[in-house]
Amino acid sequence: MTEQGKTVFSRAVAAVTGGGLVSLLRTRTIVVLVLLLLALVAGIELARPGTVNALWASNMMLFAAPLGIVAAGQTLVMLTGGIDLSVANVATASAYLMATHSGLGVAPAILYGLGVGFVVGLINGIGVALLRVQPLVMTLGTGLMTEGILVVYSQKKMADAPRVPQFIEDLGAGKSLGGIPNDLIVWVPVAIILIFVLRRTGYGRLLYAIGDNSNACRLAGIRVWRILLLNYVTCGLLAAAAGLIIVGGTNSAELRLAEVYLLPSVAAVIIGGTSIFGGRGGYSGTIIGALILTVLNSILTLLDVPESVRQILYGTIILLLAAAYTRLTD
């Protein structure tokens, strides 16, 4: 459709609906997302009355936190027009390295875990920002490298089995003050800082600018590579932190621990309204996206279908959501 055709079309639609729904969908996507989330919750309550209660809500927050944190890094990267396919491998490696170093004490073990995120993020950043490798290829390569190194390392470490320290277990699975999940201690500050940085600081504005037109930024004298480098390092660190929470929740460091988080981390960002081409979106949408996916998961668990069917349903719903969304905001 031509640009003119588009405006005519949207005007016609606006005339029909009184300008209400469609323009609301376009300008206040976050409202729509919240409505969708509420609809899903209402659906659960209708299908299985009594499911939705304080315990259920607190469980949802507990499960959504690691996804929200991985997706936070993914949001930053996608705002600049990139993508990070290594987040799941980084999260797994971080959890595993932390667990095998838990003998040193909790703090050094956590540092080992976050160190993985820092190193892989730095390599990603150097590749993308300085050597201008396509983010998809770069993070694919570093993801393969991380996974390979982890497999080799795990075979060397066969003797002392990985152990998840109590502190991490409390962080990833525990609740305090009458049901508030402990992992919110990480997620809430991450969310507040991220939303503040994206909306109120120069760094945030630069991210949008780079995503919109990185050449223009370069010509305007912005050191684009610095921003991108910092961005990928942050994404790596966030993925590593999420890995620690995930392993706290499962209490066993496995080699495919965080594999399942790759697709949702991208999907949460897309559903949350951040464009994969960069320059548009934000973290508040991603938060709702992560919550929607978590509630969706819980619905599929309630349905009690085999893993294969669950996988098919989950993928189909993500596709439908993303399609509806892309069409609306285009």
Place this chain on the structure above:
Amino acid sequence: MTVPAASHRHLTTRIWRSLRRNPSLFFMPALLAASLAITVAIHPQFSDFDLQSLAMGALPLAFAAAAQTVVVIAGGIDLSIGSVMAVANVLAASTMEKASFGQSLLLAVAVLMAGMAIGALNGLIVVLSRIPDVVATLTSGFIWGGIALVILEKPGGGAPQEFLNLGTGTLFTPWLPNALVLLVAAVGAIWIPLRRSKLGLQLYAVGSDRIAAFRSGVNIDRTRFAAYVFSGLFSAVGGLGLTMTTGIGAPLAGVYYTLSGLGAVVVGGISLAGGRGGMLGPVMAAFVLTLIPTDLIFLNIDPNFGQVIQGTLIVVIVMIGGFVDKERSRK
């Protein structure tokens, strides 16, 4: 005497120009020859059996790379290839178990059609939903993975020996593995007519500049759709190859091939920007990537380092490619 000198210079410029235009054309055969030479050097008793297992190992990966190449040339990316291969693999293994050789060939044709149908669905999703290719195929791959699990929950099934022999046996001499013949025949039979057709030209046109292609009257959506159909077809051949070389169906075996196939495409010198490259580079790269873990085993090193080397190779080659591109655009 000036004429030969001039034509000689002309030839040099021509080689130089085509080298600059498509470095992989010369780089890939050299890399493959070098890695074969290294293999023979560290394992002097390299025999027909080693060649055969190399061809068998590279067969599914080469098809995964071929599948990805078609889509990448058209400017897209297909992250569902491994799952489509898995579907083809389990479909073949679960239906052929008690079939005769003739029946299994018919079933193979059916599997190829199923692959094309899945590819067509991928194409429809990408074209109709307007979701970016990466996200659309990442998600649809998740769905196909689920379908593979529905067809065959645990590794199992099988196929008649004559059918397996298509991928494991040898032709005429022990030095000509069937897997290699199958690979060359299948890729040649699908790719050469495609590349020479109008559609082939349109794939390149859409990949190199979508707007220019549109203004020249190319139907963008139909071309991108067709690219995914061919990707599905190549993935299905790869899935059949997996059945032949492993003898069973495994619903999770395909996953590995999405990323490694993309790796082979990148190592094979195809720019993810689209519109450039051919089939030779990625297929050869599949052999190079298969040789790496083999060599590590010969050297008594943990073959799991293979993945590390693969990842490094992908990154390094793309960096060199980016550097070459930058130099070229400076001139």
